[in-house]
Amino acid sequence: MLLIKCPFCGPRPELEFSYGGQAHIARPKDPASLDDESWAEYLYIRSNPKGLHAERWRHIHGCARFFNVQRNTASDAIVATYKIGEEPPKPVDPGLEEWSSRSGAAL
Amino acid sequence: MVEATIVRVNSLAAVSRDSASSPQVSLAVLPDAAKLVFRGRPSSIGAAGEAFGVELPQTANRFREAAGRKAYWLGPDEWLLEAIGVDSSELFSTMSEKLASHSCSLVDVSHRSDSMAIRGPMSEYVLNHGCPLDLSERAFPVGMCTRTILGKSPIVLSRTEQEVFHLDVWRSFSPYVWSFLDEARQEFLHDQSARSPT
Amino acid sequence: MRYRLPAGGRIDRSKPLSFHFDGKKYSGFAGDTLASALIANGAHLVGRSFKYHRPRGIMSAGADEPNALVGVGSEEARYTPNLRATQIELYNGLVAESQNRWPSLSLDFSGANDLFSRFLPAGFYYKTFMWPASAWKKLYEPMIRRAAGLGRAPEAADADRYTQVYGHCDVLVVGAGPAGLAAALAAARSGVKVFVCDEQDQMGGSLLSEREATIDGQGAADWLAQTIRELKSRTNVVLLRRTTAFGWYPHNFLGLCERVTDHLGLAITKQPRERMWQVRAREVVLATGAIERPLVFPDNDRPGIMMAEAARTYLNRYGVLPGSRAVVFTACDSAYRAALELKSAGVEIAAIADVRSAPNGRWMERARAAGIDVRPSTVIAGTYGRLRISHADLARISGGTMGHPETFACDLLLMSAGFTPSVHLFSQSRGKLVYDEDLKAYLPGTSVERERSVGACRGVFDLGASLADGFAGGLSAAKALGGTAAAEHKFSVFAQSLGRDGFIGAPPSGGKSRRTRAWVDFQNDVTAKDIELATREGFRSIEHVKRYTTTGMATDQGKTSNMNALGIVSQTLALPASQVGLTTFRPPYTPTTFGAFAGQSRGELFDPVRKTSIHEWARENGAVFEDVSLWKRAHYFPRPGEDMHAAVRRECKATRESVGIFDATTLGKIEVVGKDAAEFMNRMYTNAWTKLEPGRLRYGVMLREDGFVMDDGVVGRMSPDRFHVTTTTGGAARVLALMEDYLQTEWSDLDVWLTSTTEQWAVIAVQGPNARKVLEPLVHGIDISQQAMPHMSVQEGHICGVPTRLFRVSFTGELGFEVNVPMGYGRGVWEAIYAAGREFGITPYGTETMHVLRAEKGYIIVGQETDGTVTPDDVGLAWAIGKAKKDFVGKRSLARPAMSRSDRKQLVGLLTVDPNIVLEEGAQVVADPSEPVPMTMIGHVTSSYWSVALDRSIALALVQGGRARIGSRLSVPIPSGPVTVEVVQPIFYDPEGKRLDG
Secondary structure (H helix, E strand, O other): OOEEEEOOOEEEEHHHOEEEEEOOOOOOOOHHHOOHHHHHHHHHOOOOOOOEEEEEEEOOOOOOOEEEEEEEOOOOOEEEEEEOOOOOOOOOOHHHHHHHHHHHHHO | OOOOOOOOOOOOOOOOOOOOOOOOOEEEEOOOEEEEEEEEOHHHHHHHHHHHOOOOOOOOOEEEEEOOEEEEEEEOOEEEEEEEOOOHHHHHHHHHHHOOOOOEEEEEOOOOEEEEEEEOOOHHHHHOOOOOOOOOOOOOOOOEEEEEEEOOEEEEEEEEEOOEEEEEEEHHHHHHHHHHHHHHOHHHHOOOOOOOOO | OOOEOOOOOOOEEEEEEEEEEOOEEEEEEEOOEHHHHHHHOOOOEEEEOOOOOOEEEOOOOOOOOOOOEEEEOOOHHHOEEEEEHHHOEOOOOEEEEEOOOOEOOOOEHHHHHHHOHHHOOOOHHHHHOOOOOOHHHHHHHHHHHHHOOOOOOOOOOOOOOEEEEEEEEEEEEEOOOHHHHHHHHHHHHOOOOEEEEOOOOOOOHHHHHOOOOEEOOEEHHHHHHHHHHHHHHOOOEEEEOOEEEEEEEOOOEEEEEEEOOHHHOOOOOOOOOEEEEEEEEEEEEEOOOEEEOOOOOEOOOOOOEEEHHHHHHHHHHHOEOOOOEEEEEEOOOHHHHHHHHHHHOOOEEEEEEEOOOOOOHHHHHHHHHOOOOEEOOEEEEEEEOOOOOOEEEEEEEEOOEEOOOEEEEOOEEEEEOOEEEOOHHHHHOOOOEEEEOOOOEEEEOOOOOOEEEOHHHHOOOOHHHHHHHHHHHHHHHHHHOOOOOOOOOOOOEEOOOOOOOOOOOOOOOOOOOOOOOEEEEOOOOEEHHHHHHHHHOOOOOHHHHHHHHOOOOOOOOOOOOHHHHHHHHHHHHOOOHHHHOOOOOOOOOOOOOHHHHHOOOOHHHOOOOEOOOOHHHHHHOOOEEEEEOOEEEEEEOOOOOOOHHHHHHHHHHHHHHOOEEEEOOOOEEEEEEOOOHHHHHHHHEOOOOOOOOOOEEEEEEEEOOOOOEEEEEEEEEEEOOEEEEEEOOOOHHHHHHHHHHHHHHOOOOOOOEEEEOOOOEEEEEEEOOOHHHHHHHHEEOOOOOOOOOOOOEEEEEEEOOEEEEEEEOOOOOOOEEEEEEEHHHHHHHHHHHHHHHHHHOOEEOOHHHHHHHHHHOOOOOOOOOOOOOOOOHHHOOHHHOOOOOOOOOOHHHHOOHHHHOOOOEEEEEEEEOOOOOOOOOOOEEEOOOOOOOOOOEEEEEEEEEEEOOOOEEEEEEEEEOHHHHOOOEEEEEEOOEEEEEEEEOOOOOOOOOHHHHO
């Protein structure tokens, strides 16, 4: 069970969270102006990386806030968590990843 | 109009009947209370506290108590306000009036949940049968509150004393939560010397 | 107990115990395992093997035991199969039985499999049962089912209690052998919160069988006792005995299974039988030890053939002699120690065969000085004895050829190929393993989680080094937590060094006979030849060899066999072992009961059962309930003698003709509040909300962003900035989550907040021509006349003295109200309405009648008429789309060409030409029933009922281009043949809606 650091409540067990899919996909301001292909891209096309993935989680059984997580899909290491609207942290040095997951568990 | 006296039925009434008490861990139904959910912009938080009579805590996962009223931080824009012995409609009206010019929401949820207490030295251990949080005092001190999980039910958990926790549970889940805790404390009911392994 | 020594060991001779094995009574002592007690009684034969039903004996003394699997329990409800006799603590009255034998252990008919073993090679199942296909059901499957499986599953429900508990600690030490205890000491003295778990009934690991060694000037046993005293005295330490760490899950989350009452024998306590700990540890110290490897030699599986360290454990820990005359076959030093200790206890050592050409001189000298015949470069060429070993052939290997074998009589054969570090948990934590050529073992390499391995599980075998390694590990864990670590400690240890020699694979055996079989995986009956065959047949990947031969796939997961299998693949493919790779370690480390995994989630606590505040009234009044998500809902209210159909007919009739009462409490409810509430509703729902006056209701439709219907419900505008939104019962949480999602992540500029009020309000639907008459005398401060309160309006006031939000709304097509009152008053208000309705024959109805009444009106149910691929227009809800709105969730998707094709499936009504046939929901609709199967399916029935109002059957269906087919005939094939239906408008009753106003 993952230990996820909610930006509001601190580290909490995965049981309290729900997964919210890939992060940083903004709803187009004017959907009507998009052609079908662009709309389909927004609706359906998602990355599926082995490695670092920006994704949304919601602390549904906690403060109920959505927030963003950078997680390594291969190792489950969580590199960063940050509030909606905040800039994602700079691309992480692969060497730092291990450190991050390790410090994550300590919190 | 037909006069009828409608009695409020607590969802824990049936399940809590004849609950064995134990010095190590016992369960109790808490009295009905007026409960409101306040949500709003930061600019309205101060006014809400004034209107309620308890300053709303802005530290995450803390509750504040004054004169029988409690304000629980549930989220960065969400508080549960609880007042025992108060008519919820009146509380709602007076607060709504005072907050009329503010950008916020006030909703009466007095009947949404019922509350119970678990007390005794084994409370932490028994709660940990369903609650995944670290409930040691260093991680979950007196004055802390949070929404979390117990077994398969969402709950609002708060620690009021070193060995006393309160649980606020949506009505339809509360008999489950009570029964779950009652089951988990079985090992202490007939053996006064039983100790928590932790 | 012929083989019990008069003194010594950690058993309590003052507490004799009796037990039964296969119906025969035996005795043992407190502190014994079933295995040690059986051996004390001279019983080595304890089971039959899985495939060939070979007689098998006790091979090890711990979790790695592949052979001695037994069923334990005198009553069916407490029977557990497949327990390792080496891990079962003896208690008075224990009843155990051997498995895989019939009619008896010593005479087993399936033993014939062994005679035909040449016909049962690796991949036998894949090769044999291919043809003819028809033989599968009648012949192969029943045969395999009879023969397959270990043990017997109990048929009675488990009578025991199981619990689960979450634990949190700073340092979790897994394994309480010397390294683990030293780590625990270091961490405990540093003041951090420490959990120590060990699978055995006593902590100490190898120290429990230690004779000679001294630690800090004390004997091993004294040091152990003192160490445990110190740990127990510290309040920051939790010691968990009989607790197996069986699995590692991400972020230092470990599953531990504590066996609480099994060793007591009787279920006399309120304690759980097993307690599953789910522990989050900030740091973990793995001190899981090592497992001794068997040697692979011909007929190495007879009862009496045992691991050398196991024999030492039986001698030193249990005071039991595992035999009287032993042959020792080894590739490392530790077997010499076992031989010397056994000899000093009175076991004759016939010879030590050492596969090494140059064994460790010091150990060889000690053995020879004790009068033992030590033979380097020597292997076991064969063994004899049916139910117990009687002889062994020793042969010298030189220059790759085997010399003439010499036969030694023996009743015990001890083997040791060295030790395999237990890296299971480390590997589960996704740490990278590295191969150590010298040790012939995989060792923990790079860590991924916050853990460190200490002692034998990382190849540190000598006692002194292991203690030092453990203590350092404990200190490093404490330091990693940021605190002050305890002072260093230097252990002063006296113990003989055991070296690091080891061997994997099959030792040289010269020219092998085709007949000889050397077992690699004892539990799954896989021999060296099977693995060689697999490589000959082209399998290269160790993962494939594993699956083809099943080596390592038994309940012991290859604890004793994996490295030897890998060695054989390496030998036959002439690849370095490090390039062959290793199969994946998966939880659980040892088999774990379903009970422990289920924990409290059984019976009444399996799931929360959500009940409304009116539930008890319904129960008392005979309701039959149905499950709707976690809710219990009254399905119908049968009177004596009524079945569901009769009850539903009566309920429908009463509601249409006078008045019915229905518990609609489970509907989801969300209070949407804020100055931007209407704007938010505009964006979330297809409808237009801006112009909805306070005091009015509107039916709202919500889409997903892909344009398909997600939910619906009636929405009341309570004031300009407050909406009372209702959702479907099952959709409540989903809708609130979607709304929060948009609000938090896309439209945080809107001043609007959401609060779930599902459980704040009990909802009592009062429906029927007399509904107003029933309610009129009960309400206060509300004018419910037709003029003051038209259809689709809402008023706040009081009913029966409690606050209400009274909705004038109908899901039946009749004049109707939905009375919302605070939940705790639900039953009281219901009873008051029921009493007031008596004079009108008010009839409680359930969800079935609700479904029928709404279907007669063509009202859809989301999830029944919709399935996630249905647009509003498909189900006739185009009118609910606010055309002038620039945007709402799902709008853009509705503009896709595919969403407006004329051949989309559309909602229509179906009337069977024979009015008495009620179609099955889900039945397919076809245009031409004379087509051969599979026919072209053009739609399906979504709802189908008997309509009392129409006195005939009705159905709703989604049919391709359905609206254009109205008036035509289609067909619905059902098992009895095609049923002709007429396509009609999806509304059957009161199409003008006159009845809504009574």
